[in-house]
Amino acid sequence: MPDKIRYYSTMGKAPEVEFAEALFQGQPPDGGLYMPTRIPKMDPSEIEELKGQPYRDVARAVLWKFLCDEMPEQELDRITSEAYNFEVPIERVHDRRHIIRLDQGPTASFKDFAARFMARTMQFYQRSEDSERIILVATSGDTGSAIANAFWGVDGFRVVVLYPKHEVSERQARQMNTLGKNVVAVACETKFDQLQANAIRAFEDPDLAKLRLTSANSINWCRLMPQIGYHFYAYTALEPEKGEPIVDAVSSGNFGNVTADFITLRMGKPVQRILVATNENDEFPGFMETGIYRPIHPSKACISNAMNVGNPSNMRRLFDLYGGQIDRQGMLHKMPNLDALRRDAVGMTVSDALTHITIQSVYEQYGVLLEPHGAVSWAALHRYCSLREEEPLSIATETAHPGKFPEALQAIGVEPDLPESMKGLDEKKQDFFELSEDYGEFKEFMFRLA
Numbered sequence: 419m420p421d422k423i424r425y426y427s428t429m430g431k432a433p434e435v436e437f438a439e440a441l442f443q444g445q446p447p448d449g450g451l452y453m454p455t456r457i458p459k460m461d462p463s464e465i466e467e468l469k470g471q472p473y474r475d476v477a478r479a480v481l482w483k484f485l486c487d488e489m490p491e492q493e494l495d496r497i498t499s500e501a502y503n504f505e506v507p508i509e510r511v512h513d514r515r516h517i518i519r520l521d522q523g524p525t526a527s528f529k530d531f532a533a534r535f536m537a538r539t540m541q542f543y544q545r546s547e548d549s550e551r552i553i554l555v556a557t558s559g560d561t562g563s564a565i566a567n568a569f570w571g572v573d574g575f576r577v578v579v580l581y582p583k584h585e586v587s588e589r590q591a592r593q594m595n596t597l598g599k600n601v602v603a604v605a606c607e608t609k610f611d612q613l614q615a616n617a618i619r620a621f622e623d624p625d626l627a628k629l630r631l632t633s634a635n636s637i638n639w640c641r642l643m644p645q646i647g648y649h650f651y652a653y654t655a656l657e658p659e660k661g662e663p664i665v666d667a668v669s670s671g672n673f674g675n676v677t678a679d680f681i682t683l684r685m686g687k688p689v690q691r692i693l694v695a696t697n698e699n700d701e702f703p704g705f706m707e708t709g710i711y712r713p714i715h716p717s718k719a720c721i722s723n724a725m726n727v728g729n730p731s732n733m734r735r736l737f738d739l740y741g742g743q744i745d746r747q748g749m750l751h752k753m754p755n756l757d758a759l760r761r762d763a764v765g766m767t768v769s770d771a772l773t774h775i776t777i778q779s780v781y782e783q784y785g786v787l788l789e790p791h792g793a794v795s796w797a798a799l800h801r802y803c804s805l806r807e808e809e810p811l812s813i814a815t816e817t818a819h820p821g822k823f824p825e826a827l828q829a830i831g832v833e834p835d836l837p838e839s840m841k842g843l844d845e846k847k848q849d850f851f852e853l854s855e856d857y858g859e860f861k862e863f864m865f866r867l868a
């Protein structure tokens with residue numbers, strides 16, 4: 419039997435913890451992020467067996483590798499069946515180029531994959547005699563609604579969701595501020611990066627300890643882990659030849675999405691290249707090119723707004739995977755193995771202009787409707803594959819439903835249908851608080867809430 423997986427801090431100055439502690443604590447006290455002490459392998463025959471299998475079976479098999487010492491198998495089976503009660507369509511766009519639509523969950527973004535799994539996992543550990551926990555989440559748009567929806571009406575949990583007032587679309591805001599019940603929405607007069615800094619400070623603030631704050635941002639390992647499921651499925655569902663490598667283009671903001679894909683590579687998924695696709699917040703592509711890491715501050719407001727992150731939290735995990743170390747301010751302490759990173763991945767920046775053109779041309783040429791985040795990874799895929807002599811098997815993540823971004827699609831004269839789950843949203847009553855970027859004010863607010 420291999421060792422039980424425990425979780426260590428990427429900064430190396432906090433004790434290792436068990437899964438449940440990493441789950442509720444969110445982040446270690448030393449400013450690092452939790453990583454598994456061992457990345458389990460899927461051997462080629464196991465991957466073969468998963469080819470053509472439905473989503474929840476693939477997700478269960480892959481996640482079982484991480485959770486086999488944590489819960490009974492039928493519990494994981496229940497969690498995956500309940501969490502993944504929606505379709506995960508894969509469309510061929512042309513040649514061997516595909517998109518995976520991760521937008522069929524209740525809040526119409528891929529964040530549902532992690533949020534729904536995490537809520538059910540926390541429920542599994544939360545006992546009825548435990549006092550209420552507050553899930554605090556800072557969001558650039560989609561995390562907040564996914565988490566709020568996943569915990570909505572769940573006993574023992576309250577959700578406080580902070581969003582940047584001017585950086586989320588009208589519909590994204592409505593998905594958070596029309597829920598009510600145990601969900602408290604807060605519109606803030608600042609940028610996502612500042613909100614995230616406030617949230618992180620709150621988790622570490624001893625004055626707030628009695629609120630039992632729990633993080634649901636992708637700094638939490640349990641937000642990242644479930645995403646390993648769809649990156650595996652993107653491969654097994656295409657049923658490649660045994661061992662045939664794939665090219666994955668991954669829309670990247672806070673880097674949870676793409677770090678999960680790097681983990682599938684470590685687990686044994688055959689990958690030719692991971693294309694790390696960013697918008698104009700291009701600190702990572704810049705690093706890949708020059709070896710110098712420079713957070714973008716302040717972050718740029720691009721149309722793929724959920725990717726407007728100038729100092730991605732999960733860079734700590736990604737660098738750790740390659741033997742490097744970076745702190746949460748984006749200061750490099752130890753250089754990752756850049757050669758290895760360059761063998762596995764390519765960083766690609768996609769401008770807003772190219773994002774617009776991509777949405778338009780993919781629609782005109784192939785009748786396929788993309789939204790801005792998916793267009794970023796598609797543009798990266800297109801650039802990469804067009805330069806190859808042999809067309810590789812490839813897939814790009816379409817991370818949200820086009821109906822969430824009607825503003826961005828006006829230019830091509832298409833009014834996308836709303837996903838079923840969002841119908842009626844425009845008529846619902848909104849209810850939210852307003853705060854500035856000031857931490858003191860935010861703290862006051864949290865006290866009043868308690």
Ligand SMILES: *Cc1c(COP(=O)(O)O)cnc(C)c1O
Pocket residue numbers: 527528529559560561636669670671672673674675676724725791792817818
């Ligand atoms: C969050 C988000 C992203 C970026 O994912 P990260 O895990 O933060 O890199 C991309 N697209 C959409 C629609 C998102 O909501």
